[in-house]
């Protein structure tokens with residue numbers, strides 16, 4: 302197979318074209334005349350891009366950071382461990398370089414995927430599973446194959462393939478298939494399993510509902526890394542990081558009070574509170590245009606109210622930070638009887 306580099310900033314539409322051996326389209330008007338089905342196979346929302354975050358940007362508990370260190374070592378020393386030290390002979394499946402970041406919404410899973418890419422010197426092909434899922438039967442498997450093909454063709458400018466919101470694709474296969482749509486979901490999962498077996502590069506999944514993962518995926522994914530809600534010291538650092546030294550009044554902010562008041566909030570919630578508070582501060586004039594701890598506390602209240610009013614309770618355990626070490630994957634025995642997660 303001939304490998305061709307993916308030019309920087311190319312849309313996935315062109316990647317699909319490249320995967321099918323077609324030239325890239327330079328005329329966007331032609332795309333608009335595509336049929337609904339063609340458009341579904343060639344969405345243009347995705348592109349290969351440089352990662353935006355580094356590891357130092359992501360604030361994580363020690364246990365998670367430790368797992369990331371192991372993950373990086375497994376990837377960097379793959380050849381040494383598997384080929385020079387011969388692990389491949391006893392563990393051919395363990396060669397997978399897929400990883401799953403799991404945890405509640407807004408805890409930094411997408412950030413972490415980008416930071417991992419930075420750390421490994423890779424660019425990112427970001428695929429939201431919700432976006433490749435198609436209402437046309439048979440389209441989703443086609444798109445999955447095309448994405449993996451695009452990744453193969455990215456050599457020698459390798460990319461990290463990131464499947465965000467991957468709960469649906471990694472979920473249990475249905476055993477009692479009654480409808481064409483259910484069958485199609487199973488086909489998509491089977492295709493994903495096969496592509497994962499063949500994949501050479503790093504594939505990262507981000508999921509919220511870790512318990513629902515099909516055991517076949519649990520086994521193929523080399524590491525499942527918990528990304529929990531931040532504990533108090535973590536929240537302290539996230540607040541400190543979000544309000545930069547350019548914000549007037551920063552020096553008087555009581556970070557400890559904010560960390561204590563924001564228990565149960567994710568980094569994403571804290572980011573939202575900061576934006577709300579700074580928007581209020583920006584409306585003031587002169588000496589009044591400073592951020593105060595009370596502005597941020599007020600914003601925390603608003604974020605909590607909004608979450609309560611519109612947020613739905615998720616199925617994962619509430620106190621992730623206290624269960625992180627004991628958390629295990631449901632083996633999914635009733636779906637296919639395979640065994641549990643390796644890590």
Ligand SMILES: Nc1ncnc2c1ncn2[C@@H]1O[C@H](COP(=O)(O)OP(=O)(O)OP(=O)(O)O)[C@@H](O)[C@H]1O
Pocket residue numbers: 358359360361404405406407408409410411412413507509539567568569570572
């Ligand atoms: N651990 C963290 N450290 C620093 N900032 C964070 C962290 N978690 C979240 N944030 C902030 O919140 C924003 C949203 O985080 P991100 O999108 O990575 O969360 P997520 O876990 O992928 O959420 P979702 O499950 O909803 O996709 C980030 O852009 C960042 O500003």
Ligand SMILES: [Mg+2]
Pocket residue numbers: 410411412465466507
């Ligand atoms: Mg995300």
